[in-house]
Structures are given as C-alpha cells and as structure tokens.
Amino acid sequence: MKVGIREVARAAGVSTATVSRALGRGPVSDALREQVAEAVRATGYRPNLSARRLRSQAAQTIGLIVADIRNPFFTAVSRAVEDAAFASGMRVILCNTDEDPAREAMYLRLMEEERVTGVIFAPTVATTATLGDEPLDYPVVLIDRAGPPGAHDSVILDNPTAGSALVDHLVAGGYRRIGGLFGSTSSTARERRAGYEAAMARHGLTPAVRAVPPNAAAAEAEIARWFAGPARPEALIASNGLILMGAVRAARALGLTIPGDLALAGFDNEPWTDLVEPGLTVIEQPVAEIGTQAMRLLFERIANPDQPIRKVVLSGRMVSRGSTLAR
Amino acid sequence: MKVGIREVARAAGVSTATVSRALGRGPVSDALREQVAEAVRATGYRPNLSARRLRSQAAQTIGLIVADIRNPFFTAVSRAVEDAAFASGMRVILCNTDEDPAREAMYLRLMEEERVTGVIFAPTVATTATLGDEPLDYPVVLIDRAGPPGAHDSVILDNPTAGSALVDHLVAGGYRRIGGLFGSTSSTARERRAGYEAAMARHGLTPAVRAVPPNAAAAEAEIARWFAGPARPEALIASNGLILMGAVRAARALGLTIPGDLALAGFDNEPWTDLVEPGLTVIEQPVAEIGTQAMRLLFERIANPDQPIRKVVLSGRMVSRGSTLAR
DNA sequence: GATTGCACTGAAAACGTTTTCACATCGATT
DNA sequence: AATCGATGTGAAAACGTTTTCAGTGCAATC
Numbered sequence: 001m002k003v004g005i006r007e008v009a010r011a012a013g014v015s016t017a018t019v020s021r022a023l024g025r026g027p028v029s030d031a032l033r034e035q036v037a038e039a040v041r042a043t044g045y046r047p048n049l050s051a052r053r054l055r056s057q058a059a060q061t062i063g064l065i066v067a068d069i070r071n072p073f074f075t076a077v078s079r080a081v082e083d084a085a086f087a088s089g090m091r092v093i094l095c096n097t098d099e100d101p102a103r104e105a106m107y108l109r110l111m112e113e114e115r116v117t118g119v120i121f122a123p124t125v126a127t128t129a130t131l132g133d134e135p136l137d138y139p140v141v142l143i144d145r146a147g148p149p150g151a152h153d154s155v156i157l158d159n160p161t162a163g164s165a166l167v168d169h170l171v172a173g174g175y176r177r178i179g180g181l182f183g184s185t186s187s188t189a190r191e192r193r194a195g196y197e198a199a200m201a202r203h204g205l206t207p208a209v210r211a212v213p214p215n216a217a218a219a220e221a222e223i224a225r226w227f228a229g230p231a232r233p234e235a236l237i238a239s240n241g242l243i244l245m246g247a248v249r250a251a252r253a254l255g256l257t258i259p260g261d262l263a264l265a266g267f268d269n270e271p272w273t274d275l276v277e278p279g280l281t282v283i284e285q286p287v288a289e290i291g292t293q294a295m296r297l298l299f300e301r302i303a304n305p306d307q308p309i310r311k312v313v314l315s316g317r318m319v320s321r322g323s324t325l326a327r
Numbered sequence: 328m329k330v331g332i333r334e335v336a337r338a339a340g341v342s343t344a345t346v347s348r349a350l351g352r353g354p355v356s357d358a359l360r361e362q363v364a365e366a367v368r369a370t371g372y373r374p375n376l377s378a379r380r381l382r383s384q385a386a387q388t389i390g391l392i393v394a395d396i397r398n399p400f401f402t403a404v405s406r407a408v409e410d411a412a413f414a415s416g417m418r419v420i421l422c423n424t425d426e427d428p429a430r431e432a433m434y435l436r437l438m439e440e441e442r443v444t445g446v447i448f449a450p451t452v453a454t455t456a457t458l459g460d461e462p463l464d465y466p467v468v469l470i471d472r473a474g475p476p477g478a479h480d481s482v483i484l485d486n487p488t489a490g491s492a493l494v495d496h497l498v499a500g501g502y503r504r505i506g507g508l509f510g511s512t513s514s515t516a517r518e519r520r521a522g523y524e525a526a527m528a529r530h531g532l533t534p535a536v537r538a539v540p541p542n543a544a545a546a547e548a549e550i551a552r553w554f555a556g557p558a559r560p561e562a563l564i565a566s567n568g569l570i571l572m573g574a575v576r577a578a579r580a581l582g583l584t585i586p587g588d589l590a591l592a593g594f595d596n597e598p599w600t601d602l603v604e605p606g607l608t609v610i611e612q613p614v615a616e617i618g619t620q621a622m623r624l625l626f627e628r629i630a631n632p633d634q635p636i637r638k639v640v641l642s643g644r645m646v647s648r649g650s651t652l653a654r
Numbered sequence: 655g656a657t658t659g660c661a662c663t664g665a666a667a668a669c670g671t672t673t674t675c676a677c678a679t680c681g682a683t684t
Numbered sequence: 685a686a687t688c689g690a691t692g693t694g695a696a697a698a699c700g701t702t703t704t705c706a707g708t709g710c711a712a713t714c
Contacts (some may be wrong), residue, residue: 004699004700004701005700005701005702006700006701014664015663015664015665015706016664016665016700016701017663017664017665017666017702017703017704018662018663018664020702021662021702022661022704023704026662026703027661027662027663028662028700029661029662029663030664032662032663045441046436046439046440047700047701048381048440048442048699048701049441049442050377050380050381050386050441050442050699050700050701051381051669051699051700051701051702052700052701052702053377053669053697053701054375054377054381054668054669054670054671054698054700054701054702055377055668055669055701055702055703056701056702056703057669057702059377068406069383069396069402069405069406070402070403070406072397072399072401075396075402076397077425078396078421079395079396079397082396082422082423083423084423091420091441092420092421093418093419093420094405094409094419094421095409095413096406096409096410109373109379112373113373113374113375113376114376114377115375115376115377116420125662138455166671216598223562245598245602248602249602252602256704261378267539269597271543271572271599272597272599272602272603272714273631275572275575275579275599275602276599276603276604277603277604295564327692331669331671332670332671332672333670333671341693342693342694342695343670343671343694343695344672344673344674344693344694344695344696345670345692345694347672347673347694347695348672348692351672353672353673353692353694354690354691354692354693355692356691356692356693359692359693373670374670374671375669375670376671377669377670377671378669378670378671378699379670379672380668380671380699381669381671381672381698381699381700381701382670382671382672382673382699383671383672383673383700385698397671440672442666580704590669590673608700
C-alpha cells in the first residue's frame with residue numbers, strides 16, 4: 001500500500017500542510033514536529049521527489065555534460081562535482097557526448113526538459129560557437145574549455161602558459177625539433193597549441209603541429225604516419241592524457257627509446273604516467289579543484305543571476321620526469 | 328513567458344489531452360498530429376519531465392551505485408550503463424559510496440524517494456548481508472559483487488575460476504611462494520581469494536593472503552610491511568586494478584625487479600598495464616558487457632517482475648605478459 | 655480592556671502533465 | 685434500418701507534493 005503525505009497527516013492527526021512544513025523548514029511547534037516525525041517513522045513514508053520538484057519548481061538537479069567519462073580527467077572532475085552536488089542535496093545527471101555536437105545539442109535540450117538547476121559543460125569548439133545564440137533557461141558553467149567570452153561562467157586551466165612551459169622545459173633540455181600533437185575538437189587544445197607556438201617562436205624554432213581526434217588510437221596512428229615521413233621531431237608535446245598515451249604506444253611500436261630517440265611531454269598527471277619507464281613529464285591539472293570551483297560558480301550564479309560573468313583560470317603544475325631528460 | 332502543454336493546446340486549437348497524445352503515442356488523427364507538431368514548434372514548448380514523471384508514475388530513471396567512479400572498472404561499466412539507459416530514454420543518477428555502508432544505505436533510500444525504475448548496485452559485503460532484510464520497492468541488479476543467493480539478479484565475473492587461473496599460470500611458470508593481496512570490502516575479492524586458495528591447495532602450496540582496503544596506497548603500504556618481514560613471496564596476485572597498481576609502486580619503491588624478484592599478476596586489463604615495463608599479466612573483465620547485461624537484466628525484470636532470479640556469470644580472459652615470465 | 659503582532663495551523667489552490675471517462679462520428683455488420 | 689465496434693476527441697480527475705490564504709490563539713502593547 002502506498003503511503004503519501006496524506007497518510008502521514010492522518011496518522012499524526014494534522015493537516016498535510018503541517019507535515020510538509022515539519023519535514024521542510026517551516027514554522028511548526030516542537031510538539032507537532034515530533035508527532036509528525038513519529039508518524040513518518042510509523043508509516044514508513046518516503047517523500048516523492050518528482051512531486052516535490054513539480055510543485056516547488058526546484059529540480060535540485062544539475063547536469064554534467066562531458067565528452068567521455070572514461071577520460072580520467074573527466075572522471076576526476078565528475079567525482080568532485082558529484083560530491084559537491086550531493087553535499088548540497090542535489091542530484092547529478094551525467095551525459096557523454098563523445099565530442100559529437102549533435103549529442104551535445106540533444107543533451108542541452110534534455111536538460112531543459114529536466115528543468116535542471118544548472119549545467120556544467122565541456123563543449124566542443126563546434127558547439128562553443130553557437131552556444132550564445134539562443135539562451136538556455138538554466139545557468140551554465142563551462143569547464144576545461146572556454147566559450148565565447150562573456151557568455152558563460154567558466155573554469156579552465158591557464159592553457160597557453162602551460163603549453164609554453166612544456167616548450168621552455170624541452171628547449172632548456174636541449175631539444176629543438178619539438179612537435180605538437182593537439183586534439184582537434186576542443187578550444188583547450190587550441191589554447192595549448194597557441195602557447196606552444198608562441199614559445200616556439202620566442203625560441204626561434206619552427207613549430208610542427210598535427211591535430212587528431214582526442215583518443216589514444218588516433219594519436220598513435222598519426223604519429224606512425226608522422227614518423228614514416230622525412231621530418232621527424234626529436235620531442236613531442238601531447239595536448240592531453242589520451243593523446244599522450246597514444247604517443248607512448250607509438251614510440252613503443254616504432255622501437256623508439258624515450259627520451260633518446262624521442263622526448264615526450266604532455267598533460268594530465270594520471271597515475272600511470274609515473275609508472276611507465278621512463279616517467280612522463282606532464283602538466284598536472286587541479287582536477288578536483290576544477291570540479292568544486294565549477295559547482296561554486298554555479299551556486300553563486302543561481303544565488304545571484306545578474307552578477308557579471310566570471311572566468312576562473314587555474315594554473316597547472318609541471319611534473320618533470322625522465323621522458324624529457326636533458327640530452 | 329512559460330509555455331506549457333496548455334499554451335500548445337490553445338495554439339493548435341485542440342485540447343491538452345490531444346496534445347499529450349500527439350506527443351506520446353496515442354490515437355490521434357494525422358491532421359491533428361501535424362497541427363500539434365506545428366504548435367510545438369511555434370511555441371518552443373518543452374515538456375516538463377517532473378510533471379510527466381509524477382503523473383505517469385514512471386521515473387524513467389535508473390540509479391547506479393558504485394564505490395568510486397574513479398576506479399576504471401566502474402568507469403567503464405558506468406559508461407556502458409549510461410549508453411544503454413539513454414538509448415532507452417532513461418536518465419542515470421550516479422552515486423559514489425566509497426565502500427561506506429552508511430552511504431550505501433543513504434543512496435538506497437534516496438533512490439526510493441526518486442521512485443527510480445531500477446538500480447544497478449555494487450555493494451560492499453557489509454551491505455550485502457542486510458540487502459534481503461527489508462525489500463526495496465524497485466528492482467535491483469547487483470554488479471561485480473554477488474548478493475545473498477536468490478535475492479537479486481546479478482552479473483558478475485567467474486571469480487573463483489579467474490583466481491585459480493592466475494595461480495595455475497604462476498605455478499606453470501615455476502613460482503611456488505605465491506602471495507595474495509585481496510580487497511577487504513567486496514565479495515568479489517573473497518571469491519577470487521577462494522579460487523586462489525583452492526588452486527594453491529590443489530598444487531600442494533600454502534597460501535599467504537593479506538586483505539587491504541581496495542586502493543593503491545593501502546596496497547602499497549601493506550606490501551612494504553609484508554616485505555619487511557621474513558616470509559617474502561616470490562609472486563603476488565592482486566585482486567583488482569587499484570591494488571595491482573599499489574603492488575607495482577611497492578615493487579618500485581623496494582627496488583624489486585619484476586618478475587625476477589617478484590612476479591605480479593592481477594585483475595582488470597587497464598590501458599596502463601601494458602605500458603609499464605614489463606607488462607602486467609591480468610584477468611581482463613568484459614567491462615562493457617557487464618554494464619549492458621546489467622541493464623538487460625534490469626529491463627527484463629521490470630517487464631516481468633515475477634520471473635526467477637537470474638545470475639549472469641561472465642568469464643574473464645587471461646592476458647599473459649612479462650610480469651609473470653617463467654623463471 | 656481593546657488592539658496589535660507573532661507564531662502556528664488547516665483548507666484549498668497550484669504545479670504541468672497523463673489518464674480516465676464520456677461521447678461523437680463513421681463504416682461495417684446484423 | 686438498427687446496431688455494433690473502432691477511432692478520435694475533449695472535459696475533468698488525478699498524480700503527491702508545496703504554497704498561498706485565511707484564520708486562530710495568545711502574549712505583549714497601548
């Protein structure tokens with residue numbers, strides 16, 4: 001038999017309004033509050049969250065839209081987001097887009113139908129361009145990837161600086177022909193590439209970049225093609241953890257020693273990067289911080305919808321390991 | 328201005344009932360169906376899913392409760408679950424318990440309040456014991472970890488066989504003093520341990536097991552203690568990917584060569600296990616299959632609540648690599 | 655002693671849908 | 685020609701809460 005607030009009210013000898021107030025925070029006398037608590041216990045009542053959401057017009061739900069939860073970067077961020085959400089009594093709906101703009105659009109629409117409290121979103125460049133066009137009816141915080149300036153709050157890494165830092169590090173180690181392998185779908189990759197190119201120019205070196213879909217297999221294949229040609233780099237910078245993994249695989253497959261034949265540096269200080277031999281030099285991203293800051297921005301935006309757009313830029317930390325040993 | 332089904336009905340010149348039917352699958356003439364579609368387009372109507380859920384008593388939501396999404400095993404499973412869910416028009420709420428029975432209980436209750444369609448759950452042993460006590464009002468499919476027999480559908484690995492297989496493999500390679508490092512919170516670890524012990528007995532060897540919290544740091548520390556003592560194993564079996572990683576770190580820290588000083592084998596064929604030198608011998612779990620099978624079981628249970636309890640046991644696949652090279 | 659204000663309570667409306675029920679309409683069957 | 689069943693439609697009820705509105709009682713104030 002189904003027990004609703006009605007049955008609780010009857011059991012406690014009060015009105016449903018009083019039950020609702022006793023359960024939430026409403027002005028109820030201590031005596032009645034205790035009666036209601038007892039009635040809840042006796043009846044085994046569980047509030048129906050759909051009904052609550054409908055009436056109170058507060059979904060208490062946030063959407064988290066990322067490329068692929070299996071990317072450890074997003075995994076870590078999502079964990080932080082979920083912790084923050086549940087701590088505030090909110091649910092999280094997780095969506096994987098596989099970097100597909102059509103799926104991004106679909107999920108953005110779905111979030112509208114869910115009447116979500118807000119969305120945390122890592123968009124592809126394609127979607128980024130159209131993001132400002134028609135306003136969504138929920139606040140959005142962009143993570144990892146920047147949107148058109150001034151349209152949405154965002155929390156991202158200082159990508160240009162990080163990209164430059166890797167170049168500087170490699171140059172200091174005596175490397176000159178430094179190639180770059182960057183993801184083709186995110187603004188993040190573009191910014192890292194810009195930092196790479198700026199640093200290369202500053203050092204009087206000619207950049208050599210290739211863009212790939214951000215996954216290990218694509219990166220590995222691209223490097224194989226690259227090394228089949230004449231202009232082989234002596235060092236390689238990978239714009240994220242998946243591409244970096246592809247690079248390691250490619251080096252193994254080609255029989256290249258690291259860093260002797262090819263120095264390697266990249267992004268994302270994933271656990272395996274110091275387990276391979278030699279360890280990989282990476283820019284570590286403050287993954288948990290990105291998630292919690294995104295939630296903070298979201299909550300503050302909700303509390304104060306008209307405040308100016310904010311952009312939190314976090315610094316990466318370079319972790320220097322054997323893969324970029326000075327030659 | 329807010330647009331509900333009411334406004335659409337007015338725009339289309341029909342009743343709200345007709346709009347509802349035209350949007351769902353109800354008997355509506357083609358002419359009106361087109362009128363409604365046009366009105367929806369014109370008004371920019373988006374259905375309110377909370378209202379729909381409340382009225383139709385179908386949450387179209389499934390809960391996924393795991394220890395920690397950052398464990399690559401759960402990451403992969405969750406991705407498969409989410410793909411299957413969204414393909415069926417369902418939402419997924421992801422919950423991390425950190426192996427804490429209190430949080431498990433909390434989330435199980437929360438799922439009740441969400442009136443979820445069903446739950447996919449990887450419980451700790453502590454919760455497993457009490458799972459049958461009070462019936463939940465949604466169907467549950469257990470993954471990775473078995474519950475009390477006959478209480479819930481489940482999809483798990485053939486853990487005893489997998490555990491035995493690793494022992495057999497090591498014994499065939501000439502190893503005798505084979506230690507086992509097993510997680511302390513899951514029935515899975517227990518089953519793998521049982522397989523390990525059975526195989527050891529069969530080979531006339533004395534087992535040496537230690538239980539640890541299932542994370543890399545704890546495993547590493549335990550191995551350090553182990554090797555500080557007198558009875559050092561010459562091979563080690565780790566009951567999951569995190570513990571295996573801890574084992575590798577410990578070996579590195581202790582300056583042990585693999586497999587010379589210590590052979591290593593474990594579970595979960597994560598990408599990094601063949602990037603370390605030497606590659607690690609592991610039992611690969613069909614992670615995506617586990618997720619999709621779980622969803623299938625869930626859907627079939629919903630369609631037919633009274634069918635007998637089912638248990639899908641999947642086989643692991645041994646991937647033999649350098650870490651268990653014959654001595 | 656009447657009035658004000660505060661703290662609490664219940665009846666009923668509201669949230670935005672789907673579903674039930676009743677009723678037309680119409681072609682096919684008796 | 686009357687009846688039936690199938691099909692399409694609208695009015696209104698229902699889903700389970702929260703919130704509004706209108707009190708009620710009681711202590712404090714004038």
